[in-house]
Amino acid sequence: MIFDPNVILKHLPEIIQGTGVTLALWIAGMAFGIALGFLVATTRRYGGKATNVVLAIPVEILRGTPFLVQIFLVYYGGPFAGLSLGPIPCGLICLTVYSAAYYSEVFRAGFAAVPHGHVEAAECLGLSRVQIIRRILLPEMALIVLPPSVNLAVILLKESAVLSIITVPELTTTISAIGSQEYAFLEAIFLLAVIYWAIVEASAKLGRIAEARLSTFRFSAP
Amino acid sequence: MSFKLFFLLLKAAGWTLSISLVSILLGFALAIGLSAVLLSSKRLYRAPAELFISFFRGVPLLVQLLFIYNLLPFIGLNVPSVVAAIIGLTLCTAAYQAENLRGGFESVPRGLIEAADMAGFSVRQIFLRIKVPIAMRLTFPALVNEAIMILKSSSLVSVVGIVEVTKMAQDLASSTYLPIELFSSAALIYLVICWSIALIGRYTERALPGGVK
Numbered sequence: 001m002i003f004d005p006n007v008i009l010k011h012l013p014e015i016i017q018g019t020g021v022t023l024a025l026w027i028a029g030m031a032f033g034i035a036l037g038f039l040v041a042t043t044r045r046y047g048g049k050a051t052n053v054v055l056a057i058p059v060e061i062l063r064g065t066p067f068l069v070q071i072f073l074v075y076y077g078g079p080f081a082g083l084s085l086g087p088i089p090c091g092l093i094c095l096t097v098y099s100a101a102y103y104s105e106v107f108r109a110g111f112a113a114v115p116h117g118h119v120e121a122a123e124c125l126g127l128s129r130v131q132i133i134r135r136i137l138l139p140e141m142a143l144i145v146l147p148p149s150v151n152l153a154v155i156l157l158k159e160s161a162v163l164s165i166i167t168v169p170e171l172t173t174t175i176s177a178i179g180s181q182e183y184a185f186l187e188a189i190f191l192l193a194v195i196y197w198a199i200v201e202a203s204a205k206l207g208r209i210a211e212a213r214l215s216t217f218r219f220s221a222p
Numbered sequence: 223m224s225f226k227l228f229f230l231l232l233k234a235a236g237w238t239l240s241i242s243l244v245s246i247l248l249g250f251a252l253a254i255g256l257s258a259v260l261l262s263s264k265r266l267y268r269a270p271a272e273l274f275i276s277f278f279r280g281v282p283l284l285v286q287l288l289f290i291y292n293l294l295p296f297i298g299l300n301v302p303s304v305v306a307a308i309i310g311l312t313l314c315t316a317a318y319q320a321e322n323l324r325g326g327f328e329s330v331p332r333g334l335i336e337a338a339d340m341a342g343f344s345v346r347q348i349f350l351r352i353k354v355p356i357a358m359r360l361t362f363p364a365l366v367n368e369a370i371m372i373l374k375s376s377s378l379v380s381v382v383g384i385v386e387v388t389k390m391a392q393d394l395a396s397s398t399y400l401p402i403e404l405f406s407s408a409a410l411i412y413l414v415i416c417w418s419i420a421l422i423g424r425y426t427e428r429a430l431p432g433g434v435k
Contacts (some may be wrong), residue, residue, distance in 0.1 A: 064416040065409040066377035069388055076395055077402035161282035174283060186296055189289045193281040200280035
């Protein structure tokens, strides 16, 4: 296996662009997913028993089926249901909904981990529901939900590679195309693996730093 | 959608199940070796295992599969694509399972090991009678989770040309123009298998000694 750096240099703009698409889809999908997941988790907590059960159904379906099948259903099945989406919007929507299902479970576990007495105390003091979420639940569960959230972020980045199957022009698509074009598929895939690895290691490191900072905050808070 | 199409999907589910099962079992065997290396006190032994785990946990499975599928012929091994798929899934799950097992062995309470030592157990007996059963008990839920993950990830082996549920649904969808029905049915099959694994896992966990009755 001969690794020719000139090939990489020649295609550097494309590689950077592909990395940009992957990062943008990943971060946007995650941000929307966190927002939607939080909404689902709070609705399940406060919306009564029926809402809780009804919302559990889509969450369980999304968590129990492969991401690839979900993408295929939306991308190939969508036009038959009047929903024609290009690869990028389809990818972003699928990534958002998929991550929302997982994040809602992370937040649900986070809510459950906050001692019940704290919530009751806040209720006795007359705090409103929004205030309880903002001032009691969120700060107390931040340290609990951070490690699983970082884990999930890494999983989502890796799942985003699957979007290459529906021709989203992200990192995997770009580099496989370069590999076929240059007759160096194996080298290209190796480079691809290294880029993903670097992003994953960097985000795991960021997560650890955030965790360390958050835990010192927790100890210094009165 | 006719029953015939659904039957074809069910038949393809056999591939999904068998590839996942073989990969999980092989991955577990590999993970035992890896976790033993990880628990070694010598940094020189630990480093390669840590690198292996970091790599296979840090790279998307799709990329791993593409790499292995293209690497095997390159190094002169012309094997069927099923073998490439199983190797890919096995290496990936081994990395995750090794990390689980390491966690399990590390959380065996020290007091129990000391007590066994006091009671005159040999090193071998402590390992077989104290460490292994407790670590297995502690890591069992993680193993069930991993089995579900691998089952879902096995949909990716369609990229190396294996006709399992996802690929079968894709092929049938392109010839029958019934993508919604076919992909929903594929999703249903995955759901049923995942829920069955979760259910069996929960019952087995309760039946294991030390479980919540």
